[in-house]
Amino acid sequence: MLTIMKFLKPYRWQIVFIILFTLGGTTLELLLPTLMAEVVDVGIVNSDLPYILQTGGWMIACAVLAVIFTVAVMFFSSKTALGFSKDVRRSLFTKVESFSLQEVEKVGTASLITRTTNDIKQVQDVLNMIFNMMTRAPLMLLGGIILAVMREPSLSLIFLASLPALALTIILISRKAIPLFKVLQKKTDRLNLILRETLTGIRVVRGFNRVEYEKKRFNEANEQFRDTGIKVNRIIAFVFPLMMLIMNFTNIAIVWLGAVRIDNGVMQVGNLMAFLQYAAMILMSLVMLSMAFIMIPRAQASAVRINEVLQLSPDMKNPDEPETEIAAAGTVAFQNVTFRYNGAEKAAVENISFKAEAGKTTAIIGSTGSGKTTLIQLIPRFYDVESGSIAVDGVDIRKMSVKHLRGKIGYVPQRAVLFSGTIAENVRFGKEDATDQEVAAALETAQAIDFVTEKEQGTSTAVSQGGGNLSGGQKQRLSIARALVRKPDIYIFDDSFSALDYKTDAKLRKALKEQTKKATFIIVAQRVNTVRDADQIIVLNEGKIAGIGTHQELLESCTIYQEIVSSQRTEEESA
Template identity: 70%
Template sequence: MKPYWLPIALVILLTLAGSLLELYLPTLMADIVDIGIVNSDTPYILKTGGWMVLFSILAVLLTVAKIFFASRVALGFGRDVRKKLFVNVENFSLQEYEKIGAASLITRTTNDIKQVQDVLNMMLNMMTRAPLLLLGGIILAVSRDATLSLVFLAALPVLTLLILLVSHKAIPLFGALQKKTDRLNLLLREGLSGVRVVRAFNRVEDEKKRFVQANEDYRDTGIKVNKLMAFLFPIMIIVMSFTNIAIVWFGGIRIDSGAMQVGNLMAFLQYAMMILMSLIMLSMTLIMIPRAQASAKRINEVLQLQSDIKDPEQENKGTGLYGDVEFKNVTFRYEGAEKPAVENVSFHAKPGEVTAIIGSTGAGKTSLLQLIPRFYDIEKGSILVDGVDVRSMSQQTLRKKIGYVPQKATLFSGSIAENLRIGKEDANEQEMETALRTAQAIDFVQEKEDGLQSHIEQGGANLSGGQKQRMSIARALIRKPEIYLFDDSFSALDYKTDAKLRRALREETHKSTMIVVAQRVSTVVDADQIIVLNEGKVAGIGTHDELLKNNRIYQEIVTSQQAEEESA
């Protein structure tokens, strides 16, 4: 809130001025009755009435200005927190990202921030005004008639106790409500992104049941919260009504005894209404604060979660090598895992060579590849890029050296050109076409009516699996990096396209280091060295011919794939 101290101070000043004008109006009205009407002084009535009209207009204008500045503060605050949250999440390692989950992060960035923003707006509008009206109303009511003010000694404790009781009950319910919002978002996200799988396996009714159950759970918790509100406000109105009856009753007795004037009673009634209305305003804000409190706690969990992967204070940018990658006794395990995903792995990938990594599912191939751009930090050993430990480089410097093609081809909504420029921001059309040609994607791009400006839907939904993979490869190629990392990026390609692509990549990337994770032996057969992984450990390193002669695990992979091809 620090950047907004000036508009907040302005809101408080405007609220103070508006409240003072509002508090002065009953006094003027009392004077009209006790002086103007009693003495039949029409000029005094008109003059005082004119002041009332002027003060009312001023109070309205001040209130409008206050609401304007309060809204700017609340919305600006929401924007700033949303930006901080997004930037912090972008800096997370994959481990922190997976700990909270995408559905919960989306809820925290949207719904939770909206809750805090709305309550902040309410606080600036009501919690600045309500205490002033409450305090001012009590002082002026006591100054009008101290004896009659004793009525408040019965009403105020009842209302205060009621507000505290409801707030105590509401806090855990609002926390539960936000968790149930997370659950709804998760199911909705899964249902929409996995709609093809749901329909293919005829699970539409089951998904409906899951969603309906979560939806009803959310509804039931919401009803409990609303029951509390439904209980609070009628009781408050009853207390206010009985307070009014008591004021009129005892006020009438005091007028009858000559201890009070009619105008004073009318002013006292208005001050009583201000006091009670300010309590209602405070109660509305206090009831909403627990929900914002639950949301703020969830937002803080993300803001305070710092990535384990940090840049060094003094960066070591390199030793003059180009694209050199070396693993030295590297061990890595996922958080909470009993066994390491990768254990005591050592190999050397040199520029101008293709290093392939092959192994059965779950052998640790993808985990190994993701350690190079430092998506995760290792437990033991060291990974050297250009002769420097990756932990001694800044993440930006390290990742500028790398062109990464993930296992799951991820494209963004926008044009083909925009997706390619994620790899290189200032890429021109010629560079894009060269990258697409190498990636064997130029044909299907040229077939599209708008070529490079053709629209790609979110996640590349309007492209086939092979087209998405080739687009991802083109995006990496356009960077012309020192190191290429291909994580099973040819699996959706037919054998002919796969062979053409590998041949084109050899020509395009002959100066760079290429590390390829693959399932198919045909993809790695021409590699300069093949690393065979088995249960996270290196089971063999060599060329295709060497491993075929000497390595049992590699022989089994080749034999099993040949049997599959023959049966097909």
């Protein structure tokens, strides 16, 4: 947890104010029992009304100032804790954004969401409590003990029994609670994972009548979370009854022994009243410390999880001195490229070599699981190659800055992803400063202009989260428009025509040919009709290249390609 505290550095002056105000407020509170004892032992005993009024006035002034200091501490504590959580959340988000897909998959999306929200909130709450309680409690504990001993040294021996008992209670309960807090956070991860999967795949769940199964899965995770939470709270529930028991026995002992001393004439009533208040302050400060010690383990578990992400070193790094290409044409060259996913025994793609030249179309085709998507995801460095190299215009992409590399690419993923906002905002995601004319031109090329203009608000039409209010084909066409609007050197289309009918597919390919004639065009497709006009077709089979050539060349030389064509040929074409 100490590692994450570096984020408090910008708030050091606020922390200084918290400590000063806490010191002032605690000092005034400790002064009140002494003043009250003076009122009883001097003012009331001697019937001295002016002294009572004067000392009472000082007590009121101390109480008012103590309240002001306490409010100031609460204000600065909340401001510091919230500022701290904002900075950690921003740093965590920035760190995750720098990860390759391998790191994201390693930690897990659901876990990253939990760490960015729930875990940071846990640390924030404990930090706020530390500023409010743990700076005040030790001062009150130390001050109370000193003043109590100064007032009645012999009576203070009672604390030799009560304080160790309280400390032992805190230690035993903390040792039981700490491991369970770590388990509880993992149960939170599991709960978030199932909830996210169910909500994202709600159509599939309902389509296959798996609602009851998902309910059962969620209920199991929910019950496990509940059971762990109950176990933790059951342990913590012992704290306050045990502490109240110790505190009450301590007060009984003080009153009984104090009464004996008053009866013997060695102690005054005011002193007993002051001592009782100091005893209450001492014991209350221990209760505050115990609350902090109970909450800190949970925050500790959360801080460890946050640090795991912050300290995770991404495999993909920008070079210290990035190189830039001499001629920005967009030529992509694979040289003996091999890549495998984390923990996989077999390489996803192996010994891949080919060249995609500017002004030409390179198509990649193959059966499901042959490595098509993996191959093109290596170009924008979503993953880094295990061996071999990928060069853009003669420069290894690992020697280029990621920002510069991806700025040259217009990428359309296999699954169309849209964001909440308007149609225009989603298209401008590809180019932030795109004009209305550029947006309209991109929509027209992507064959999306017709359905957009039919909508009442046109490009200002709202898009719901994930494009839920659009069809699959409409989402795909908007994704294509988003890539087109930036006019990159390299276009990468990952099976981006699968949701389109043949007519729209043909019109789109014709429009794209004109739009991308000077750029490098790389397309992954399942349909032979989509790739047959490509300048070169790469046939993948189990992660390896089975053939490279034009449609006619592959029909003559590549068995795998012949099988793909044959499987897609209609009876009429066969005849």
